[in-house]
Amino acid sequence: MSTLHTQEMTLNMGPQHPSTHGVLRFVVRADGEVMREAIPDVGYLHRSIEKIAEKVGYHGFMPYTDRVDYVCAMFTNQGWGMACEKLAGIEVPRRGEYCRVIAAEFNRIASHLLSVGAMAMDIGAVTPFTHAIREREMINDLIEELCGARLTFNYMRIGGVAWDLPPGWREKALAYLDHFDPILEEYNALISWNKIYVERLANVGVITPAEAINYNLVGPNLRACGIKWDIRKDVAYSVYPEFEFDVPVGDGHWGKLGDSMDRYVVRIREMAESSKILRQALQKIPGGPVLAKVARNFKPPAGECQIRLESGRGDMGWYVVSDGTGYPWRVHVRTGSFAAMGIIQKLSAGLMIADLVTLIASLDVIAPEIDR
Amino acid sequence: MESLQILERVKNQFGDHVLEISDKKPDPFAVIEPTAIVEVGRFMNEDPALAMDCLSNESGVDYKDRVEVVYHLFSYAHRHGAVLKVKLPRDNPSVATLEGVWKSANWMEREIFDLLGVNFEGHSDMRRILMPEDWIGHPLRKDFVEPAEYHGISTVRESPIIRLDTKKK
Amino acid sequence: MQTLVQNLIASGVFGKNASPNLVAAIVVFVMSAVVFLGVAFPFAGIVSWAERRVWARIQSRVGPNRVGPQGFLQWLADGVKHVCKEDIIPDESDAPLFKMAPYLVMLAFTLPWAVMPFSSSLILADLNVGILYMTAVTALTVVGVLMAGWASNDKWSLIGGIRSAAQIVSYEIPAGLSIFPVVLMTGTLSMQGIIRAQGWAPQHWFLFANPFTFVAANILYISALAEGNRTPFDLPEAESELVAGFATEYSGMRYLFFFMAEWGNLFIIGAIIATLFLGGWQFPHVTNNIVVMNILEVITFNVKVLFLVFVSMWIRATLPRVRIDQLMTLCWKYFVPISFVDMIGTAVWVAIWPDGNAAMGYIMLAGALALAAMFTQRVIYYLRRSRMEVYFNPTI
Numbered sequence: 001m002s003t004l005h006t007q008e009m010t011l012n013m014g015p016q017h018p019s020t021h022g023v024l025r026f027v028v029r030a031d032g033e034v035m036r037e038a039i040p041d042v043g044y045l046h047r048s049i050e051k052i053a054e055k056v057g058y059h060g061f062m063p064y065t066d067r068v069d070y071v072c073a074m075f076t077n078q079g080w081g082m083a084c085e086k087l088a089g090i091e092v093p094r095r096g097e098y099c100r101v102i103a104a105e106f107n108r109i110a111s112h113l114l115s116v117g118a119m120a121m122d123i124g125a126v127t128p129f130t131h132a133i134r135e136r137e138m139i140n141d142l143i144e145e146l147c148g149a150r151l152t153f154n155y156m157r158i159g160g161v162a163w164d165l166p167p168g169w170r171e172k173a174l175a176y177l178d179h180f181d182p183i184l185e186e187y188n189a190l191i192s193w194n195k196i197y198v199e200r201l202a203n204v205g206v207i208t209p210a211e212a213i214n215y216n217l218v219g220p221n222l223r224a225c226g227i228k229w230d231i232r233k234d235v236a237y238s239v240y241p242e243f244e245f246d247v248p249v250g251d252g253h254w255g256k257l258g259d260s261m262d263r264y265v266v267r268i269r270e271m272a273e274s275s276k277i278l279r280q281a282l283q284k285i286p287g288g289p290v291l292a293k294v295a296r297n298f299k300p301p302a303g304e305c306q307i308r309l310e311s312g313r314g315d316m317g318w319y320v321v322s323d324g325t326g327y328p329w330r331v332h333v334r335t336g337s338f339a340a341m342g343i344i345q346k347l348s349a350g351l352m353i354a355d356l357v358t359l360i361a362s363l364d365v366i367a368p369e370i371d372r
Numbered sequence: 373m374e375s376l377q378i379l380e381r382v383k384n385q386f387g388d389h390v391l392e393i394s395d396k397k398p399d400p401f402a403v404i405e406p407t408a409i410v411e412v413g414r415f416m417n418e419d420p421a422l423a424m425d426c427l428s429n430e431s432g433v434d435y436k437d438r439v440e441v442v443y444h445l446f447s448y449a450h451r452h453g454a455v456l457k458v459k460l461p462r463d464n465p466s467v468a469t470l471e472g473v474w475k476s477a478n479w480m481e482r483e484i485f486d487l488l489g490v491n492f493e494g495h496s497d498m499r500r501i502l503m504p505e506d507w508i509g510h511p512l513r514k515d516f517v518e519p520a521e522y523h524g525i526s527t528v529r530e531s532p533i534i535r536l537d538t539k540k541k
Numbered sequence: 542m543q544t545l546v547q548n549l550i551a552s553g554v555f556g557k558n559a560s561p562n563l564v565a566a567i568v569v570f571v572m573s574a575v576v577f578l579g580v581a582f583p584f585a586g587i588v589s590w591a592e593r594r595v596w597a598r599i600q601s602r603v604g605p606n607r608v609g610p611q612g613f614l615q616w617l618a619d620g621v622k623h624v625c626k627e628d629i630i631p632d633e634s635d636a637p638l639f640k641m642a643p644y645l646v647m648l649a650f651t652l653p654w655a656v657m658p659f660s661s662s663l664i665l666a667d668l669n670v671g672i673l674y675m676t677a678v679t680a681l682t683v684v685g686v687l688m689a690g691w692a693s694n695d696k697w698s699l700i701g702g703i704r705s706a707a708q709i710v711s712y713e714i715p716a717g718l719s720i721f722p723v724v725l726m727t728g729t730l731s732m733q734g735i736i737r738a739q740g741w742a743p744q745h746w747f748l749f750a751n752p753f754t755f756v757a758a759n760i761l762y763i764s765a766l767a768e769g770n771r772t773p774f775d776l777p778e779a780e781s782e783l784v785a786g787f788a789t790e791y792s793g794m795r796y797l798f799f800f801m802a803e804w805g806n807l808f809i810i811g812a813i814i815a816t817l818f819l820g821g822w823q824f825p826h827v828t829n830n831i832v833v834m835n836i837l838e839v840i841t842f843n844v845k846v847l848f849l850v851f852v853s854m855w856i857r858a859t860l861p862r863v864r865i866d867q868l869m870t871l872c873w874k875y876f877v878p879i880s881f882v883d884m885i886g887t888a889v890w891v892a893i894w895p896d897g898n899a900a901m902g903y904i905m906l907a908g909a910l911a912l913a914a915m916f917t918q919r920v921i922y923y924l925r926r927s928r929m930e931v932y933f934n935p936t937i
Contacts, residue, residue, distance in 0.1 A: 011696050033700070033865055043502040050487075051512055086398055124773065124862025130600035182926070190859075196773055197861045213425045213448055216476030229448060305398045306429065306444055306455070317429045317444065332431035334480070342479040353700070354776070354864045371502055 006031060013356070015044050021118065021360065022367020024341075030353060038348035038356050040341050045371040053331040058084055058158060058298045061331070066152035068333055069369045071114055074100075074107035075311035077156035079333070082237065082307045083318040084158040088300035096160030096290040097239045102173070102281050103146065103155055105274040109180070110139045111312030112267045112274075119264060119361035120191050123200050128191045135183060138176055145169055159292035170282050177275050184272060192268060201264060202255030205347050205359040209258070215346075216339040219314020220270060221363055224250035224262035231310035238309075243280045245273045260362035267364070299326050313337055313364055335369040375400050378422060378454040385419075386412055391459075401442070401455035406467045409443075409458050413473045416445060416454070423449040427474035432484035434513050439465045439490060460490065469495040487512035572665055573655070581654050585805035586616035592804065592854045599858040619797070626793035631694060634790065638692035643791070643798035645685030650802040652678040653809050658732045660822045660838035662831070671732035672724070675813060676717055679768065682802070683709045686777065686787050689799070693790040701786025704865055705770060705777030711872045712767040712774075718880035719761035722754045722887035723747050723817045726897070736821030741841075748818040749905035750897060753886035758818040760876055760883070762849075765810040767868070770803060771853060773860040774868055811849035812842075819845050 013026040023044035029036040049068055053061045065080045066073035078100055085092060092100070117132030140150040145166055147155035155162055191197055207217065209225040222229055230247040232240040248269035250262030302324040308317050314336030321330040340363040348356060373381075376395055379402040383390040389408035394401055404412050416424040429444035439460045446453040458467055469492040470477040481492045482501040489510035492498060500507065509516055518527050549564055590605065590613060597604025605612035630636055656671040658664045668674055683706050690702015724730060726747060727738040739746050747754050767774040777786040788799045815821055822838035863871070890898075 009696055033704075043500075043504070046502040048511060120861065124775070125860060126596070127600045127858050130602060134601055186923075191861070194861065196863055199867055200861060200864055211475075214475045216426055216428060216474070227448065234451060303396055303398065304401075304442075308428075315428070319429055319431050319442065319444070321433055330431070330433045332429070334429040334431070338479060339476055342476060346475075352864065352866065354862075 008036060011353075013038075021365050022370075024360070024365070024367050024370075026344075026356065028348075028353065028356065033352045033354075035348050035351050035353060035356060038344060038351075040344055042341060042367070042370050045367045047368075047372065049372045050331050050333070053328050055327070057327050058300070059296075061328070062157065063152070063154045066154055067368060068372055069311065069313070069316075069335065069337075069366055070152055071366055072107045072111040072312035073151065073153045074104045074155060075309060075316060076333075077153065078104055078238075079307065079309050079311070079316050079318045081156045081158050081160075082309060083305060083320040083331075084298070084300060086305045086307055087303060087320060087322050088294075088298070090159050090292050090294060092160045092238075092292055093289045094239065094286050095164075095288040096292070098281055098285040099161045099165060099290055100156060101239055101243075102165075102278060102285070103143065103153070103161070105278045105281070106139050106143060106173075107153075108274045108312050109271050109278075110136045110143075112271050113139075115312075115361075115364045116187075116264060116267055119358075119364075120197070122357050122361045123197060125191055125194075125197070128187060131183075131187060131190070135180060138179075142169070142173055142176060145172070157291055157294075158298060159294040160290045162291070164290045165285075170285075173278070173282055177278055181272070181275055184268065188268065192265070198254050198261060200354075200358060201261040201362065202259055204255075204260045204351065204355050205362060206256045207258040207343065207347065211343070212258070215343045217314070217343065218336045218339065219310065219312075219364075220263055220266045221314060221336070221340055223248065224266045225258035226250055226252070231308050231315050235308060237307070240277075242284070243277045245277050245280075248273065260358055263362040263364075297326050299324060311336065313340075313366065313369065333372060335372075337363075337365045337367075337369040340365050341370055373421070373450065373452045375452070375454050378416075378452060381419075381422065382412060382416065382454075385415055399455055401457050403457045403459060406458050406460060409456070410468045410470060410473070412456065413443070413445075413470045417473050421450075422454075423447045424454070425449060427470065427476050427480075428453065430470075430477060430480040430484065432488040432490055432512070434462075434488055436514070438462060439488060441467060441484060441490060443470070464491070465489065466491040466493060468493050471495055486510070489513065569665075576654050576657070576665055577651055581651060581805060581808075582801070584808055585650070585801040586620060587613075588804040588807055588850065589619065589800070590616045591850075592857075595851065595854045596858045599855070620794075623794050623797040628795065629790075629792045631790050634694040635692040638688045639790075640795070642685045642689035642692060643795045643802075645688065646682055646802045647685075647798050649679055649681035649685060650805045650809070652681070653812075656732050657809075657812055658736055658816060658821055659842055660835045661733070662835060663839065664733060667731060667733050669729070669731045669734075671730060672720055672735065672813070672817065673730050675732075675809070676713070676720065679806070679809065680709065680713055682768070689791070690787040693787070695790055698787050698789050701777045701789070705787060707865075708770070708774060708777065708868060709768050711869060712764040712876075715760050715872060715876035715880045716764035716768060718877070718884055719757040719764065720817065721880075721884045722757045725884070725887050725891050726750065726754070732816050732821075736816055736823060739820040739823060741820060741823035741825050743820075743909075744899070744902035744906045746818060746820045746902075749902045749909065751887065751890050751901050752905065753883045753890060754818065755905060756879060757883040757887070758814065760880055761817070762810070762814055764872075764876065765813060766853060766856070767872070769806040769810055771807075771857055773856070773863045775857075775862060776865055776868065807850045807853050808846060810853065811846035814849055815842060815845040821845075 009030050011028040011030055013028055015023045015025045025041040025044065027039045027041060047067065049064050052064055056064065062077060062080060065076040068076045113132040113136045117129040120128035143153065144150050146169060147153050147163060207221070207225050209227050212222050212225045212227065226249055228247055228249045231237070233247055248266050250257060250266050252258070252262060254261040300322045302322055304319070304321040306317060306319045308315050316336065317334040319332040319334070320328055323329040344359060344363070347359060351359065379393045379400065382402060383393060386408060389405045389412065391403040391405055416422050424445040424447045426446045426448060427443060428446040431442050433440045433442060439462055441458045441460065443456040444453065445456065460467060467490065469481055471481065478497065479501065481495055482497065482499065484490050485492060485498055486500040486502050487510055499505065503511065508519060520526065520528055549568065593615070594604040594612070605615040608614045608618045630639055653675045655665045656668055656675055686705045687702050690698045690705070723735060727735050729735065743749060748758050749755065770777050788796055791799065822842040824834070824837045824841045826834070828834060
């Protein structure tokens with residue numbers, strides 16, 4: 001059989017494709033079903049958001065941050081707010097911080113729901129996607145009451161949040177959480193432990209902890225390799241130290257440590273943890289103002305700072321350089337998906353084409369985050 | 373370890389390759405000579421007291437008189453971080469790549485090359501990442517002028533706003 | 542058939558000197574037209590509507606409900622839309638093969654209807670190799686799919702076509718081997734013969750005749766699903782990987798031909814299982830009136846087949862897709878050995894009890910009823926526990 005003459009195919013998993021998460025392109029060199037290499041080609045969604053920041057000023061940039069990652073827009077809002085507050089030394093009132101945490105954790109649940117639903121659909125099961133979207137729609141309804149938007153929220157401001165919780169919202173949010181917790185069990189019974197699903201995900205795209213750190217993987221991708229690291233706990237910011245929650249870590253139960261199944265399960269468990277945080281936050285929320293007094297023509301002192309926060313996709317790093325005027329000199333967002341794309345080329349050798357889809361879905365790659 | 377302590381340790385090791393340590397608030401940083409950045413990076417990665425195993429962020433900034441590349445390093449082992457900077461001249465900025473030390477530098481340096489024009493020597497795959505392959509210019513530079521057209525598509529559009537105050541009767 | 546032809550000639554409809562062969566041919570033609578145009582093709586369309594409704598209820602949404610009562614005419618609307626679409630034939634493709642491929646797949650779908658036993662006297666041609674003919678003819682899909690994949694001049698279609706060819710050809714083996722136990726028990730390959738060897742009551746079905754045929758029935762059902770490119774084996778048309786697999790370059794009615802063949806295949810899968818293992822059209826003899834008996838038998842057959850069609854749709858909505866190497870492993874490492882064991886086991890069984898073992902039928906039936914009861918109890922438990930409002934009304 002070694003004299004069988006085979007030829008390598010170069011396929012184009014193009015920018016338009018029902019599976020890839022956003023507009024991504026892969027040039028796949030494959031020997032039949034088994035890939036030699038999948039070279040990612042990004043940049044289809046590049047909107048020069050970082051340059052726009054230099055034109056629109058500090059307050060004006062807040063809606064643009066939604067578009068950096070529109071699936072979890074609350075975190076990008078919070079990141080920008082935190083960066084400007086650190087530059088200018090502004091302190092956010094406690095109720096504002098609580099509102100931020102509540103909005104952010106709801107958004108984390110919504111983002112993870114979309115991620116696991118889309119992953120199930122990429123693997124072939126069409127039902128979990130609609131169930132996940134159904135739950136996400138309810139969260140969107142809640143957030144729509146809160147800030148008026150369902151996808152790109154523009155809810156947070158430099159110094160706090162824009163609007164306080166509407167009357168009756170707390171009860172609705174708590175009712176939703178009561179509804180959501182058993183649904184997660186139902187979801188797990190439907191797809192998570194399904195043998196076909198586990199076989200598709202286990203041992204696919206194994207990332208060792210050392211590799212993960214070297215390639216700067218963050219968030220659920222990093223935790224799935226066994227590293228217990230969460231910015232909310234380890235580099236505590238906002239009011240997260242006041243909440244009790246666990247950080248789920250992958251354990252290689254269904255395959256090797258750091259495979260796609262671990263990444264999937266970490267996301268499922270994180271949703272339960274977010275629900276816990278939300279219950280505590282909604283219980284303990286104090287009174288007071290939600291927005292600190294910030295000048296309309298906001299001019300932070302010249303300097304630079306970097307903040308990190310735990311977004312749906314992991315550690316999002318904001319690096320802001322200010323030159324003392326009302327317009328930032330440089331804004332740089334380093335997102336979790338950017339780093340995850342960097343590792344796909346290395347992991348793809350030896351995988352099958354069907355596994356490439358699984359890998360991308362399990363790394364939870366979102367195109368707008370990569371390209372900004 | 374505090375950031376300043378880390379930077380002091382680096383200065384003790386490398387002496388005059390470390391050009392300046394600034395303890396500006398909120399984030400202190402150290403400016404390193406461009407030729408020594410790989411050694412400094414490797415030292416910070418391998419030194420057991422520092423153990424900077426993660427290049428958390430690498431950005432380029434375009435100032436009026438120079439281009440800076442800023443490295444944010446982080447250690448998962450010790451839970452501390454530090455900031456290094458490299459100052460490069462504005463025309464033909466070039467510095468050695470840190471890809472050999474941290475693999476995450478690969479894509480981040482491609483982005484800096486693409487948007488700011490900094491060449492990273494020794495990089496395995498120095499080509500544009502976000503802009504199309506045949507784009508001319510580096511968009512994030514302060515003096516970047518958008519070309520008038522790209523592949524026949526004009527980038528200039530007459531403003532649709534009708535100004536009533538300047539309309540001639 | 543002969544008597545029908547002679548009666549028709551005698552009644553003078555075709556003229557006194559009509560040759561029997563010509564009359565027979567005309568009769569067959571008319572009957573085929575009735576079966577295909579009246580049953581096969583509309584069924585393929587209606588299944589698309591039914592599948593979308595069943596899927597939608599499983600996915601907690603509604604499905605098509607605008608076009609006609611409960612959206613029943615949706616498939617007609619889809620058909621009209623596809624016919625009106627532009628027929629795109631890619632420039633670099635192999636045009637004759639490209640055009641011929643959907644017809645071959647449709648052929649593989651229409652030919653088995655010739656031996657479909659609707660009732661004791663309603664069968665287009667009671668071949669004495671009926672089941673073998675059915676298995677052989679459904680394998681024509683391979684040719685059509687391979688042609689579609691190759692002629693599209695598109696690497697993704699090629700991958701889909703090759704995957705499909707490998708899959709269908711591989712799963713022919715367990716499917717064929719699983720038919721053997723039934724043939725051993727009846728000694729005939731003809732459809733009506735197999736049905737007549739069973740009784741109308743569940744304990745006389747071959748499904749419960751002995752444990753080997755029970756396993757063979759399951760393997761036959763799963764292999765038939767794999768041959769029909771249904772989830773969990775729908776890799777060739779894996780939507781999230783290959784857009785539409787081998788059918789990517791097709792548009793309009795050509796595209797719809799592939800899918801009509803797939804939906805219609807559901808009926809054929811159900812019919813094979815119903816005939817071989819579920820007793821076909823067998824109904825207790827309640828009246829001497831032939832017409833009424835035939836009607837009851839047709840209804841019985843259709844109920845059994847439609848239940849299996851529903852199960853196919855249910856499985857498709859629930860399960861994820863199996864990867865190609867796992868699919869092949871499943872076939873060659875698990876199904877083929879198990880089918881061999883079934884065959885040998887049934888041969889031994891028939892050698893020991895040539896007339897069948899009625900007691901085993903009752904025992905297996907009791908076991909199956911116990912399983913069904915456990916399943917129902919679990920469903921009720923989940924329904925009670927779930928906090929969602931469950932809409933039982935299927936006609937939203």
